Amino acid sequence: MSVITVERKVLEKNDQVAEMLRDQFTRQNVTVLNLLSSPGSGKTTLLERTLELLRGHIATAVIEGDVQTDIDAQRIARHHVPVVQIITNGGCHLDAMLVRDALAKLALDDIQILFIENVGNLVCPASYDLGEKFKVVIVSTTEGDDKPVKYPKMFRVANVCVLNKIDLLDYLDFDIVRFKENARMINPNLHFFDTSAKTGDGLDKWTDWLEHLI
Amino acid sequence: MHETAIAHDIIDIVEETLASSRAGSLQIVRVTIGEMVAVVPDLLQHAYDSLISGTRIDGSKLEITIIPISAICHSCQKTFGLDEFEFCCPACQSVHIEVKTGNEFYIKELVVE
Numbered sequence: 001m002s003v004i005t006v007e008r009k010v011l012e013k014n015d016q017v018a019e020m021l022r023d024q025f026t027r028q029n030v031t032v033l034n035l036l037s038s039p040g041s042g043k044t045t046l047l048e049r050t051l052e053l054l055r056g057h058i059a060t061a062v063i064e065g066d067v068q069t070d071i072d073a074q075r076i077a078r079h080h081v082p083v084v085q086i087i088t089n090g091g092c093h094l095d096a097m098l099v100r101d102a103l104a105k106l107a108l109d110d111i112q113i114l115f116i117e118n119v120g121n122l123v124c125p126a127s128y129d130l131g132e133k134f135k136v137v138i139v140s141t142t143e144g145d146d147k148p149v150k151y152p153k154m155f156r157v158a159n160v161c162v163l164n165k166i167d168l169l170d171y172l173d174f175d176i177v178r179f180k181e182n183a184r185m186i187n188p189n190l191h192f193f194d195t196s197a198k199t200g201d202g203l204d205k206w207t208d209w210l211e212h213l214i
Numbered sequence: 215m216h217e218t219a220i221a222h223d224i225i226d227i228v229e230e231t232l233a234s235s236r237a238g239s240l241q242i243v244r245v246t247i248g249e250m251v252a253v254v255p256d257l258l259q260h261a262y263d264s265l266i267s268g269t270r271i272d273g274s275k276l277e278i279t280i281i282p283i284s285a286i287c288h289s290c291q292k293t294f295g296l297d298e299f300e301f302c303c304p305a306c307q308s309v310h311i312e313v314k315t316g317n318e319f320y321i322k323e324l325v326v327e
Contacts, residue, residue: 001241001325001326001327002237002238002325002326002327003323003324003325003326004231004235004237004323004324004326005322005323006227006228006231006320006321006322006323006324007320007321007322007323008227008231008320008321009319009320010220010223010224010227010245010319010320010321011220011223011319012227013223013226014223091216091219092216092219093216093219095219123216123252124216124219124252126252127216127251127252127253128216149299152299153250153251153252156250156299156301184309185300185301185302185309186299186300186301187301188301188309188310
């Protein structure tokens with residue numbers, strides 16, 4: 001029996017590619033947001049509304065990650081925004097290599113903000129750096145105010161939390177104060193936006209913040 | 215359920231290491247995983263076992279060491295462990311803490327025959 005020392009990070013390949021992407025985004029002045037949520041949080045609807053509100057002010061593009069189908073990419077394409085679909089064929093997260101390959105189909109020089117809509121999942125995508133500047137976790141009020149406690153890693157690595165579907169608060173037992181307390185317990189630096197992609201409530205603050213990023 | 219993707223990454227690094235070492239048959243892969251890393255050890259072991267089936271490292275096992283989350287409080291300087299993902303100091307309740315351990319995720323060494 002003998003021992004061979006390895007001491008290598010398991011995700012080193014992803015992290016190396018992510019750093020290359022981060023350098024590239026910085027060089028080309030592209031602000032990249034990695035959008036993370038459970039399935040059904042209203043992430044694509046929020047993105048569609050956001051793209052409409054930014055139209056004419058900011059050049060945007062989208063990378064869509066889905067396990068199957070290009071339904072979401074079709075929705076985004078209706079807003080006349082460059083969009084690249086990544087289908088993971090069962091994979092539960094996007095990785096930096098998939099993003100790198102998708103970038104070949106985008107003219108980065110013409111883009112100011114690139115949204116990467118990750119696969120709907122609050123566990124696996126938290127571990128994969130995509131070279132983004134911000135990780136944005138989107139939670140909807142229908143999911144319950146205990147989401148941060150159940151998925152602490154995601155809330156720990158996120159920079160921004162968008163609480164969506166606030167138009168439904170009157171019909172739910174969702175306690176918005178408790179939700180934010182839970183989230184801040186895990187990550188005191190989280191920056192919150194309360195939105196309803198359906199009614200448009202709160203989208204002005206969210207898009208103001210986005211416009212100030214560039 | 216990203217354990218399969220992770221098992222692939224582990225196997226890639228193991229194969230690279232073995233290729234450059236003229237080592238004998240692989241017995242154990244020692245992996246260190248912090249509790250902050252959302253990986254389920256049993257699932258990772260199963261994914262690894264099924265991916266190596268029929269390959270030259272078939273029969274080798276993962277030996278996983280879990281590193282608990284610990285942190286230091288920047289308000290009172292106390293060092294403490296976090297059991298429940300409550301990122302605040304148990305002594306002074308400050309949330310200005312820095313995680314010191316629990317994010318590890320690396321292959322430490324291989325045991326070969």
